[in-house]
Amino acid sequence: MQSGMGKTHNWVLEYEQLTKRSPEPLMGWSQSDDTLNQVKMNFPSLDAAVAHAEKQGWTYSVSVDKQKKIRPRSYMDNFKYIPVAEEKA
Secondary structure (H helix, E strand, O other): OOOOOOOOOOEEEEOOOOOOOEEOOOOOOEEOOOHHHHOEEEEOOHHHHHHHHHHHOOOOOOOOOOOOOOOOOOHHHHHOOOOOOOOOO
């Protein structure tokens, strides 16, 4: 499967997790006492995200994802005949 690159060019600002997550006693889902873990803000550029963080007076760190190298493939490549290298005697 080849996943698309749509909607992957935004920058996301997330709060740092202040409290650890633990299983909730009734259902077993993960819970946290800090509701800011659920907040994610999207920005069109790194400069916009940094400007917002600085305007609010927050300390921040930037994490850049590694570039993916996508090799185009077709369904036919799954059945392509590749001869076995002959052994030299």
